[in-house]
Amino acid sequence: MPYVGRTGTLTPVAHLRPVKVAGSTVARATLHNLDEVRRKDIRIGDWVVLQKAGDVIPEVVRPITERRTGDEREYEMPAACPVCGTAIVRDEGAVRHYCPNLACPARVSQEFGHFAGRGGMDIEGAGWHVLEQLLQRGLVKRRGDFYRLSVEDLEGLDRFARKSAENLHAAIQKSRRRPLERVIAALGIPQVGWTTAIELAHWLAAEIPAGDDWLPRAATHLERVASEEPGRFEEVEGIGPTVSSALAAWFGDAGPGRGVLQDLHDAGVEVELPALRTAAATAGPLAGKTVVVTGTIEGFSREEAEEAVRAxxxxxxxxxxxxxxxxxxGLGAGSKLAKAEELGIPILDAEHFRGLLAGEIE
Ligand SMILES: [Zn+2]
Incomplete structure (x- = not known):
C-alpha cells in the first residue's frame, strides 16, 4: 500500500521480509514513484538490493533478477486513495500520483503533524499517538485548536495521566510565541520550505508596520495579495512563478490557508518579527561562509538546506x-561530523541553523 503524504502524494513502499541493515531492522523501503519502479523494473515478490544512507529511509536500489521465479508481479498504483477512497490523480506530464482530497485524513493528520512537529511550532510531546487521538476525538479541527486545549482535554487521552497532560499543556503554551518564519513554515504551504518562509517573513515584516494585531493585519494583506495581485509574491527574494502561484492558491479566495493565520491569532499565537534588513545585511547572514550540511536536518531536504545556505x-x-x-x-551525521570535531569547526544543529539563516544568531 503506498504511503499518502502531506500534499497527497502517493509514494510506493516496498514491504520487505525484515532484514538487518547497518544495525537496524528494515521492513519497509521507499520506491519513490511509479516511474522509478518501472525504470528499475522492481516487481512484487522480487529479491532486492537495499541502500541506507545516513538516517534517511532505506531505498530499493535494484531487483536481483537472477532470483526471479516467474511469480513476480508488476506493481500498479491504486486507482483510489488507500486512506479516503478518492480517485487518484496524475497531472499531465507530472511524475507524482496524488490524492486530491484536501480533507483526506492522511493529508490532514500529516499537515497537523507538520504544524506541531519540530519543523513547525515544535510542540514537545505532540507525537503521532497524541495527534491521532486529538484529531479523532475532534479536539483539534483547525490549527489554532492546539492552543485551545485544556489540561482536562488532554487528560482524557489514552495513557495520559494528570502529569503528562500538564506537561503537554505546558509544552503547547511554550510554543505559543514563535518567530514568524517558523509559523509560516509550520503552515505546510506546498512549495514553501524554510528558505521561502524566511524570505516571506522578511517581506511581510517590511510590508506591515509592527504594532498591535500585527498577525491579523499581515493575514489580511497576504489574503488580499493572493486574491487580487498574486504576482506581487514574486517581489519576495527567491520566489518565482511556481511558488507565487502556490501561495496564491493557498491564501486565495477558497484556499485552504484562508483564515488560518487569523485563527492562530484568535487562539493566542504570537509571532516574533525578523529584524528589518538594512542594505548592508542583504548580502546574507552567511555571506562568504563555507557550510557543510551532513545528516538529515529536521524540516529540510538536503537540497533545501543547501539552497538555504546559498540564499x-x-x-x-x-x-x-x-x-x-x-x-x-542532523540525524545520522557520520564521518563529516567527526572530522569537524577533530578540526574544531563550529557545529550547528537544525535549531541553530535556522536561527543563523534568519539572522537571529551569529
Ligand atoms: Zn485520500
Missing amino acids: AGGKPAGSVSKRTDYVVA
Whole structure:
C-alpha cells in the first residue's frame, strides 16, 4: 500500500521480509514513484538490493533478477486513495500520483503533524499517538485548536495521566510565541520550505508596520495579495512563478490557508518579527561562509538546506576541511561530523541553523 503524504502524494513502499541493515531492522523501503519502479523494473515478490544512507529511509536500489521465479508481479498504483477512497490523480506530464482530497485524513493528520512537529511550532510531546487521538476525538479541527486545549482535554487521552497532560499543556503554551518564519513554515504551504518562509517573513515584516494585531493585519494583506495581485509574491527574494502561484492558491479566495493565520491569532499565537534588513545585511547572514550540511536536518531536504545556505549568501560544500566555517549536522551525521570535531569547526544543529539563516544568531 503506498504511503499518502502531506500534499497527497502517493509514494510506493516496498514491504520487505525484515532484514538487518547497518544495525537496524528494515521492513519497509521507499520506491519513490511509479516511474522509478518501472525504470528499475522492481516487481512484487522480487529479491532486492537495499541502500541506507545516513538516517534517511532505506531505498530499493535494484531487483536481483537472477532470483526471479516467474511469480513476480508488476506493481500498479491504486486507482483510489488507500486512506479516503478518492480517485487518484496524475497531472499531465507530472511524475507524482496524488490524492486530491484536501480533507483526506492522511493529508490532514500529516499537515497537523507538520504544524506541531519540530519543523513547525515544535510542540514537545505532540507525537503521532497524541495527534491521532486529538484529531479523532475532534479536539483539534483547525490549527489554532492546539492552543485551545485544556489540561482536562488532554487528560482524557489514552495513557495520559494528570502529569503528562500538564506537561503537554505546558509544552503547547511554550510554543505559543514563535518567530514568524517558523509559523509560516509550520503552515505546510506546498512549495514553501524554510528558505521561502524566511524570505516571506522578511517581506511581510517590511510590508506591515509592527504594532498591535500585527498577525491579523499581515493575514489580511497576504489574503488580499493572493486574491487580487498574486504576482506581487514574486517581489519576495527567491520566489518565482511556481511558488507565487502556490501561495496564491493557498491564501486565495477558497484556499485552504484562508483564515488560518487569523485563527492562530484568535487562539493566542504570537509571532516574533525578523529584524528589518538594512542594505548592508542583504548580502546574507552567511555571506562568504563555507557550510557543510551532513545528516538529515529536521524540516529540510538536503537540497533545501543547501539552497538555504546559498540564499543566505553562503557556499555549500561537500566535504569538511580547514576552510569550512560551519558544519550543520542532523540525524545520522557520520564521518563529516567527526572530522569537524577533530578540526574544531563550529557545529550547528537544525535549531541553530535556522536561527543563523534568519539572522537571529551569529
Ligand atoms: Zn485520500
